[in-house]
Amino acid sequence: MALLYKSLSRRVLLTSAAMKRRITPDARQILLSPPLISIDFPDIWNSSSCLDYSSTATSYDDPQSTTVIDGRVIADEITSGITSEVRRMKNSMGKVPGLAVIMVGERRDSQTYVRNKIAACEEAGIKSEVSSLPDNCTEDQVLNVLSHFHEDPSIHGILVQLPLPQHLDEGKILSSVRLEKDVDGFHPLNMGNLAMRGREPLFLPCTPKGCIELLIRSGVEISGKRAVVIGRSNIVGLPTSLLLQRHHATVSIVHAFTRNPEQITREADIVVAAAGVPNLVRGSWLKPGAVVIDVGTNPVEDPSSEHGYRLIGDVCYEEASRVASAITPVPGGVGPMTVAMLLLNTLESAKRTYSFT
Amino acid sequence: MALLYKSLSRRVLLTSAAMKRRITPDARQILLSPPLISIDFPDIWNSSSCLDYSSTATSYDDPQSTTVIDGRVIADEITSGITSEVRRMKNSMGKVPGLAVIMVGERRDSQTYVRNKIAACEEAGIKSEVSSLPDNCTEDQVLNVLSHFHEDPSIHGILVQLPLPQHLDEGKILSSVRLEKDVDGFHPLNMGNLAMRGREPLFLPCTPKGCIELLIRSGVEISGKRAVVIGRSNIVGLPTSLLLQRHHATVSIVHAFTRNPEQITREADIVVAAAGVPNLVRGSWLKPGAVVIDVGTNPVEDPSSEHGYRLIGDVCYEEASRVASAITPVPGGVGPMTVAMLLLNTLESAKRTYSFT
Incomplete structure (x- = not known):
């Protein structure tokens, strides 16, 4: 057990060191996150492995040195790796990855998200297509568009922009996305795996994958750490908690029925806030030295801003940045990573389809 | 939020009260556990819902009153409900549920488990069939037997006895069990759902379903409670943590990489021990008044016992029973419930097949 644990630590340290090297056009190095299967070490329990560990108290004695984890810079680095790979694929076989987005209704926030995704595709050389359906469309109409993209060999990834209007069965629609093109990873079979x-x-x-990559690139060791995920949505909280657990964190999930969220969160070395509640996580919720990943993107009115609103996170940044050892800003933290991971999933899907390595 | 929370509490209280009524032959009353969808209340966060809760300190001031949760008695009650339902089905349409067990190799513990399951089927009037394959059989042979049972309309549930010999791909075999007959619930699509x-x-x-039913029948409210699941196996720890979360517990998962399992476990109102390590959980790991569900069934040599060994749990019973408010014994706790839930899943599958209500 001790040996396994050490070898895992070494791996993470190695990959943290590797991040400092320039990302090469080799796709295997676009991400530092390892394949999950490769980190499935056996659980070998024994009294000493459980009891002889030293205290988890984080050695954090310099509150002035909070690192701001710059999601834009990291996402740009990843996107440039993706762009190189797309170019290599195009040069080598005349094909590019293709992403289809299905959008129902005219929510302004969804429109913004979709616009960002399409722009990012263009920049990386990924083909993209948007199918917009009216707010009052039927389930069959959505399923028909899905079928159309399933059949289209130039499309390697399909994403249904959420949330869908109430009258549509989101579960049924997401379960209808063909697994091989489910670049959002929301199919229950994918979630089970x-x-x-x-x-x-x-x-x-995409978002959980981006969170883990942010942690790894920031040199944060996940294995053996206590992680608290705040929020248990199917699209962020749940998969993030599952992914942290695959990385051997000790995970607790805090949700709206949790009686003392601040107390539990204060035990965590890693906090992922994904409740969708502005400023829910205060400085007092955090253990000094904790690493904070803020997934929240909550629009709040702001007449002084260009669009009349601005985005704030689930974490009270001013307070948290005085306690945390590292924190992601909003905007500019997790958001750009989510988009980069979508591009990467689409690239990986195309590579799988064409057996391109 | 407050309203929803209260209505959920009321539901649980009602079902706890309902458990005192005699189990009628109506299948809907065999279990007190509600369908998961019915308890999917929305997460409505607001400062007050998070911060105004009172402390979770368990009011446990009578260490002499530890309840031993008798899995045999509860399982018998459930099995008698199942037996009535099987009889009603047979009388009404001339059909009975059918369970197929695929067993590879000759592990003594597996043989015992299979024998118990078959005996329980017979007692309940459920048809059963065992297909035994040699230890050195091929994957194709197992898949062929699976196909055979898939085609057999008299078989409504198929279970592959685990563990399989090392040379077989357990993941592939379990993923090949047709969903409609996957009474063990180990298919990844089932896990995702x-x-x-x-x-x-x-x-x-079966085991997680049995644990929840034991809690509910013992009058333990799950919603809002802190639960620690020790162990993260695909067949017990993982699904138990997911199920507790669906019941709105705040769940932490402790595993072999957890640095201070005793400290985290001591925070829990509900502890489910499923590590497969004899006596791992000591009295000092428990908060006074915690409810302890011991899933461990570890054989230890015992020359004085009939078979030369006896089963002990993951929990040091002598110590834990002095601290816990309620605890399951080993044997006679979770084990009988697992078998009862297997019968129930098989019955439910047959009912679904024949649209029998």
């Missing part, structure tokens, strides 16, 4: 040791999902959901 | 809110798996894995 993420949850179960010894299985590798075809796609990791 | 268990994990995701708004989804209902076709079958709940």
Whole structure:
């Protein structure tokens, strides 16, 4: 056990060191996150492995040195790796990855998200297509568009922009996305494979995948650490908790029924806030030296801003940045990573389709 | 939020009260556990819902009143409900549920488990069939037997006795069990549907389902409580943590990489021990008044016992029973419930097949 544990630590240290090298056009190095199967070490319990560990108290004695984890810079680095790979694929076989987005209704926030995704595709040389359906469309109409993209060999990834209007059965629609093109990773079979040791999902959901990559690139060791995930949504909280667990964190999931969220969160070395509640996590919720990943993107009115609103996170940044050892800003933290991971999933899907290595 | 929370509490109280009524032959009353979808309340966060809760300190001031949760008695009650339902089905349409067990190799413990399951089927009037394959059989041979049972309309549930010999791909074999007959609930699609809110798996894995039913029948409220699951196996720890979360517990998962398992476990109102390590959980790991479900069944040599060994749990019973408010014994706790839930899943599968209500 001790040996396994050490070898895992070494791996993480190695990859943290590797991040300092320039990302080469080799796709295997676009991410530093390892394949899940490769980190499925056996659980070998014995009294000493459980009891002889030293205290988890984080050695954090310099509150002035909080690192701001710059998601834009990291995402740019990843996107440039993706762009090189797309170019290599195009030069080598005349094909590029293709992403289809299905959008129902005219939510302004969804429109912004979709616009960002399409722009990022263009920049990376990934083909993209948007199918917009009216707010009052039927389930069959959505399923028809899905079928159309399933049949289209130039499309390697399909994403249904959420949330869908109330009258549509989101579960049914997401379960209808063909697994091989489910670049959002929201199909329950994919989720089951993420949850179960010894299985590798075809796609990791983009936001959780981005959170882990942010942690690894920031030199944060996950294995053996206490992680608290705040929020248990199917698209962020749940898969993030499952993914952290696959990385051997000791995970607790805090949700709206949790009686003392601040107390539990204060025990965590790693906090992922994904509740969708502005400023929910205060400085007092954090252990000094904790690493904070803020997934929240909550619009709040702001007449002084260009669009009349601005985005704030689930974490009260001013307070948290005085306590945490590292923190992601909003915007500019997890958001850009989510988009980069979508591009990467689409690239990986195309590579799988064409057996391009 | 407050309203929802209260209505959930009331539901649980009602079902706890309902348990005192005689189990009628109506299948809907065999279990007190509600369908998962029915308890998928929305997470409505607000400062007050998070911060105004009172402390979770368990009011446990009578260490002499530890309840021993008698899994045999509860399982018998459930099995008698199942037996009535099987009889009603037979009288009404001339059909009975059928269970097929695939067993590879000759592990003594597996043989005992299979024998127990078959005996329980017979007692309940459920048809059963065992297909035994040699230890050195091929994957194709197992898959062929699976196919055979898939085609057999008199078989409504198929279970592959685990563990399989090393040379067989357990993941591949379990993923090949047709969903409609996957009474063990180990298919990754089933696991994904268990994990995701708004989804209902076709079958709940038997041991986790049994644990929840034991809690509910013992009058333990799950919602809002802190639960620690020790162990993260695909067949017990993982699905139990997911199921507790669907019941709105705040769940932490302790595993062999956890640095201070005793400290985390001591925070829990509900402890489910499923590590497979004899006597791992000591009295000092428990908060006074915690409810302890011991899933461990570890054989230890005992020359004085009939078979030369006896089963002990993951929990040091002598110590724990002095601290816990309620505890399951080993044997006679979770074990009988697992078998009862297997019968129930098989019955439910047959009912679904024949649209028998």
